[in-house]
Amino acid sequence: YYSNVTIDRAPRQLREFKNEHPKPIGIITTEAGVPVDLRDSIILNKDIFNSEFFTDTLTHFVGEPIPERVVQGHGYGAFGYFEVTNDVSKFTSADVFNGIGKKTPLFVRFSTARQSINGNELVREHKAASIKFYTKEGNLDLLTINIPAYDYRDPLDFPNFIRAQKKHPKTKIRDLNMEWDFTTLRPSRFHAFMWRMSDYGLPLGFRKMDFFPLHAYEINNKHGERFIAKLNFRTELGLANLTTNQALAIASQEPNYFSRDLYNAITNKNYPSWRFEMDIMTLDDVKSLDYNPFDVTRLWKAGTFKTVTVGRLVLNEIPDSHFRSTEMSAFNPANLVPGIPGPADHVFKGRRLAYRDAHNHRLGRNHNKIDVNLPRGRVLTYTRDSDPPVRENMRDAPSFFPNSFNGPVPYIEPSRPSQKLVVYDNNIADFGPAWYFYNYILKNEGERQRLADNMAFTLLDVDEEVRERGLTMVSWIDLDLVKRIRERFAVLRKAADKANHVDVKTRFSPLASCIESFVEGQLTNHYY
Numbered sequence: 001y002y003s004n005v006t007i008d009r010a011p012r013q014l015r016e017f018k019n020e021h022p023k024p025i026g027i028i029t030t031e032a033g034v035p036v037d038l039r040d041s042i043i044l045n046k047d048i049f050n051s052e053f054f055t056d057t058l059t060h061f062v063g064e065p066i067p068e069r070v071v072q073g074h075g076y077g078a079f080g081y082f083e084v085t086n087d088v089s090k091f092t093s094a095d096v097f098n099g100i101g102k103k104t105p106l107f108v109r110f111s112t113a114r115q116s117i118n119g120n121e122l123v124r125e126h127k128a129a130s131i132k133f134y135t136k137e138g139n140l141d142l143l144t145i146n147i148p149a150y151d152y153r154d155p156l157d158f159p160n161f162i163r164a165q166k167k168h169p170k171t172k173i174r175d176l177n178m179e180w181d182f183t184t185l186r187p188s189r190f191h192a193f194m195w196r197m198s199d200y201g202l203p204l205g206f207r208k209m210d211f212f213p214l215h216a217y218e219i220n221n222k223h224g225e226r227f228i229a230k231l232n233f234r235t236e237l238g239l240a241n242l243t244t245n246q247a248l249a250i251a252s253q254e255p256n257y258f259s260r261d262l263y264n265a266i267t268n269k270n271y272p273s274w275r276f277e278m279d280i281m282t283l284d285d286v287k288s289l290d291y292n293p294f295d296v297t298r299l300w301k302a303g304t305f306k307t308v309t310v311g312r313l314v315l316n317e318i319p320d321s322h323f324r325s326t327e328m329s330a331f332n333p334a335n336l337v338p339g340i341p342g343p344a345d346h347v348f349k350g351r352r353l354a355y356r357d358a359h360n361h362r363l364g365r366n367h368n369k370i371d372v373n374l375p376r377g378r379v380l381t382y383t384r385d386s387d388p389p390v391r392e393n394m395r396d397a398p399s400f401f402p403n404s405f406n407g408p409v410p411y412i413e414p415s416r417p418s419q420k421l422v423v424y425d426n427n428i429a430d431f432g433p434a435w436y437f438y439n440y441i442l443k444n445e446g447e448r449q450r451l452a453d454n455m456a457f458t459l460l461d462v463d464e465e466v467r468e469r470g471l472t473m474v475s476w477i478d479l480d481l482v483k484r485i486r487e488r489f490a491v492l493r494k495a496a497d498k499a500n501h502v503d504v505k506t507r508f509s510p511l512a513s514c515i516e517s518f519v520e521g522q523l524t525n526h527y528y
């Protein structure tokens with residue numbers, strides 16, 4: 001499965017360490033730095049409380065887990081850089097995207113939506129890539145997912161949408177009634193749901209997927225002229241996907257296939273890369289549109305924007321400690337830089353609150369002082385103290401603002417637009433984008449049939465009332481699609497009824513029995 005990768009380097013890590021260090025790297029110490037005597041390293045039949053090594057070892061271990069991310073709990077990270085290849089100064093003054101040839105260091109954390117830490121990467125759900133650009137103007141964080149449409153427009157839906165997809169609170173077993181019920185009560189979700197149920201919803205590893213920050217970002221040039229931009233990262237390896245059966249087969253061997261694939265590619269110097277482009281409109285263009293470009297549940301229509309390439313994102317280094325970098329990374333979509341005032345829709349406003357709170361909870365109030373989150377330039381603040389790491393804690397500088405003793409002062413950004421965009425949202429369902437996706441973005445019968453098969457499978461155990469409501473809504477999207485789902489559902493239902501419900505092998509046989517030969521699906525980048 002490791003296409004473009006020559007050797008599986010993951011199991012060689014220990015041997016490589018030993019080759020680099022032919023002798024032990026030193027004497028063990030306690031956490032307080034005191035050398036550990038051999039007699040304190042084995043404590044059978046001894047006074048166990050006389051060994052700080054023992055106390056360190058046990059108490060530290062039981063406290064190792066820190067709070068998990070509420071979503072995207074399982075992830076894998078890599079360092080790399082962004083290189084500007086084109087002049088986009090006409091559209092944004094952001095330093096990171098200006099100056100052909102300029103390289104900016106960055107960190108990316110890939111993740112998968114519902115999984116807890118150590119979860120299965122081969123499930124059909126949001127795959128994500130969070131990017132932290134360490135720019136000269138502070139950190140720019142872009143949090144992206146691998147499909148270009150989102151599930152809802154009201155930030156209040158976030159916890160409900162996540163709960164509907166996670167496990168039932170009583171049984172701790174996934175119940176697709178929850179997800180279908182939510183979907184039919186928030187039908188604007190169908191569009192994103194169909195992307196996910198299609199071939200686009202399960203990429204062939206993190207390296208071969210596109211990813212999108214999704215929102216319409218406001219950007220401005222040095223003259224203060226404003227534009228609206230969608231930001232897209234397109235894999236330079238070519239988009240490729242797995243079918244459900246292929247994913248099932250791989251997951252049974254290696255549920256961390258995506259991480260292993262990325263690790264191997266990078267350690268074998270087969271650096272994955274993405275082209276970064278912006279779809280752009282002017283504020284005047286927006287006035288003449290027949291759709292809402294700020295609506296995160298839909299795509300922009302072809303012909304209403306122009307696309308410019310900005311540069312390339314390349315990943316070339318695996319962190320020396322997964323926990324230190326990937327687990328402790330904190331991405332906040334509100335981390336924006338001059339020249340990118342950012343999105344104005346309500347989902348984004350909700351996110352401004354949620355991530356800050358999540359990071360305070362998970363990593364403490366000084367999360368931006370943790371190595372992987374630390375901006376590369378000077379940080380001069382009036383915040384002090386709290387959880388470690390506090391680093392220099394601003395030493396003896398004045399701790400109140402304003403002051404007349406030369407503490408840090410604000411500056412005036414001349415290009416900053418004087419007005420703020422106001423965006424109105426509502427929850428009305430528009431099935432147009434879902435219809436377009438089915439008929440025009442999916443390119444052939446195979447793609448349409450696999451979408452129908454995957455949707456039918458999710459309906460297998462769904463309560464009749466919810467199922468019929470869902471299928472009625474699908475019939476409003478496309479009659480051919482609902483016909484295919486009903487046909488496939490009947491076959492699956494019959495097979496499932498015939499099998500004993502508690503017999504796992506036969507219960508899942510309708511899908512699992514026909515593992516296809518491994519052929520990479522080839523998808524097309526889509527423009528709507």
Ligand code: HEM
Nearest residue numbers: 069070072109128130143144145155158213214350354358
């Ligand atoms: C109202 C909408 C949303 C809310 C309230 C929300 C909230 C959250 C929270 C609380 C986390 C965990 C953060 C942490 O513990 O570090 C998270 C993670 C994440 N979210 Fe969202 N989210 C929303 C929408 C979105 C959207 C639209 C996208 C993609 C465009 C997205 C992408 C991500 C990603 C990639 C992560 C993982 C971050 C990481 O790698 O550490 N979220 N979200």
